[in-house]
Every structure is written in structure tokens, then in C-alpha cells.
Amino acid sequence: MIYEFLKKRKDDLSHIAISYQNNHVSYAMLYQNIFTAATQLKQLGVKEKDRVLLFLPNSIHFVVYFFAIELLNATAVLCDIKFEDEVKIVVRDCNIRTIITDNFSVDKLYGKNLHNLTIINLDNESIKESRGSMDVADVEDLNREAMLLYTSGTTGKIKGVRNTYATILAAVQHYTATLELTEEDIMIGVIPFYHSYGFGSCMMAGLSKGAHIVLFETFIPNMILKSIFGYRATVFHGIPYMYDLIIKQLTADDKRLRSLKYCISAGAPLTRGIAEQ
Secondary structure: OOOHHHHOOOOOOOOEEEEEOOEEEEHHHHHHHHHHHHHHHHHOOOOOOOEEEEOOOOOHHHHHHHHHHHHOOOEEEEOOOOOOOHHHHHHHHHOOOEEEEOHHHHHHHHOOOOOOOEEEEOOOOOOOOOOOOOOOOOOOOOOOEEEEEEEOOOOOOOEEEEEEHHHHHHHHHHHHHHHOOOOOOEEEEOOOOOOHHHHHHHHHHHHHOOOEEEEOOOOOHHHHHHHHHHHOOOEEEEOHHHHHHHHHHOOOOOOOOOOOOEEEEOOOOOOHHHHHO
């Protein structure tokens, strides 16, 4: 399934969708990259209803290959890249046959004795241009499985949370109704997209409204502050400890946060003291 909000912007070269490590991808480029990646996955044997593990940090590749998997009407499986032995549980439970990863995580995967799998290291096999177009049969049943997101939760073993196209689209609708995002918004995407918070509130909500998402793999307070100021970011998604560290970097007359209209917090209780500061 190709999401309508991407389809509507498939020719939009003027708006940046993703910025990452000094690379800037317009909505038109993102759309084309998704189709190219989907073609490559299809050639590697990924089929409709397959479950494909996306084992990546925040990056352009994460965004592109998530939607490429969806385009093939397969199921994207997301989990924390810090998982160790838990990866074997994910692979077993989901009957994974294909894993998409990078140099940082590929050695970890090879060390888990995962057999009969196709492991795609995108640092070695980046998106390449392909000729021709790919036929896409759209999804009529929005209650079909679209994504499995693994969470450690608060108790017990890891759990796979099943999402349909309908639940994803409903969540996007609620996020955007609450935040009133527009294509003029610039969002800092440092919360991992393999968590539901970053995935829904930042990645999906932002792209659905044509916003510009500035991606980071890791949280480094000074770098984040520099980017908020430099990009004139309007939305920051964080967790309480991030806000605490940012506060420690600020001076009384600091101007670096003046462009922000929303600061969003989740993942743990936000104390009154940190919120007021």
C-alpha cells in the first residue's frame, strides 16, 4: 500500500521531507526512492504478507524501507536495535525471512546464529536506480496487518503489537488533529522511530502533513540545540531526560529555542520543575 499522503506529494520537489547527515530528500525524491527500494526487495524475494524486520536506527533508509515494505503489502516488523538475544525471539515469532540493517548492527545479527535468512546491509547495498515501474495492488481491507512493533513494555518478555493500516491511519489522524501540523513545520526526529512514540507522533504525523523532519541517530544536546536554531525547528519530540540535559545547556537569554511551538514529552513522567524550566 502506498499511503495517500505520500502519493499526493509524489511530484513535489520544492518541499524537503527528510534531512539527515547533510542529505536533503524532497517528497518527490522520497516517493521515487520508496518505489526503487520496493523493486529491489521484490527482486530479493519479498512477497505480499511476508514479515520483514527493519533493524535500523533513525535514517533516510529507515523511512524509505518502511514504506517500501508497506508498498509490497508486506508487514514491517520494528524492534529496538539494542535488542540482543531478543532478536531471535522476534525472528522466530514472526517467521522472518528478510532483515534490513546497517554496518552497526549486522555483526550483532550474524552472531545470533540466524539461519536461512536474507540479511540486507544497506551500508553495502544502498538504493540504486532501477528502470521501469512496478505494479502495485492497493489494499482494500484496511484491517490487514501492516506493522508489528516490538516493545519491552514494563513487565515480562518482549511483546509484538499488531497494527493494521486502519490503526496506523487513525493514530496519524489523532496526532495531526491534536498538534495542527502543517507543511511549514520543521520537526526534530531524534526519538527512535522503532518506538511507537517516534514512529507515530513524529515520522507518520510529520510526513502526513508534508512537514520537514530533521533526523538524528543519537541525542547530543548541543547538536540538537544547534539544529533547532539553524533549521528554525518548530516541533521537538523528547523524553524527560533529554529535556533535563537541554536545560543544562541553556543560558538565561538563550535564543536557540525561540522557533519552537511544540515541545512534546513521553516515555516517562515529566516533572513540574523540568516542564517549567
